[in-house]
Amino acid sequence: MRLLHTMLRVGNLEKSIEFYTKVMGMQLLRQKEYPQGEFTLAFLGYGNEEENTVLELTYNWGVQSYDLGEGYGHIAVEVDDVYKAADAVKENGGKIIREAGPMNAGTTIIAFAEDPDGYQIEFIGADHQRG
Structure with a gap:
């Protein structure tokens, strides 16, 4: 088994991609829209997905923010x-x-x-x- 990615729901995909690439130094590895499901996925990381665990950003169209809850850490x-x-x-x-x-x-x-x-x-x- 291998840990593949961690998924975060984001309210503004472009702003989040900019943060993770320009501020955190990650690379945008791939991005795809899913019109039937009304969401977009973007995968970012410090190396390719075949050898590294990456971050999956999920933008559900029209959703601007989420309650992070008490269970999430960092x-x-x-x-x-x-x-x-x-x-x-x-x-x-x-x-x-x-x-x-x-x-x-x-x-x-x-x-x-x-x-x-x-x-x-x-x-x-x-x-x-x-x-």
Whole structure:
């Protein structure tokens, strides 16, 4: 088995694609409209779908926003330098909701960004301890 993608429902597909490509540095891998179902899918990632887990953005035509609920947490992205990644988000017009620094109950350096729909993205340094 292999984890293929994570799907997020978005209210403005163009704005979300712009955020994930220009602010987060992902590539738009593919996009397709489904007129019968009245939705569009866009797949983005840091590498091809054959070898990487990617992000699926779903735009249901005419739906502008969603209630994120209490169960959703965040997407985690490994970066070389958390401080530099957070600064790059701000420089590219993105929103940092937690500045880079040690996590509450440990020493791992993290930061949190927020996408246009309010989904949280955690940055974790490439040198973090696994497990």
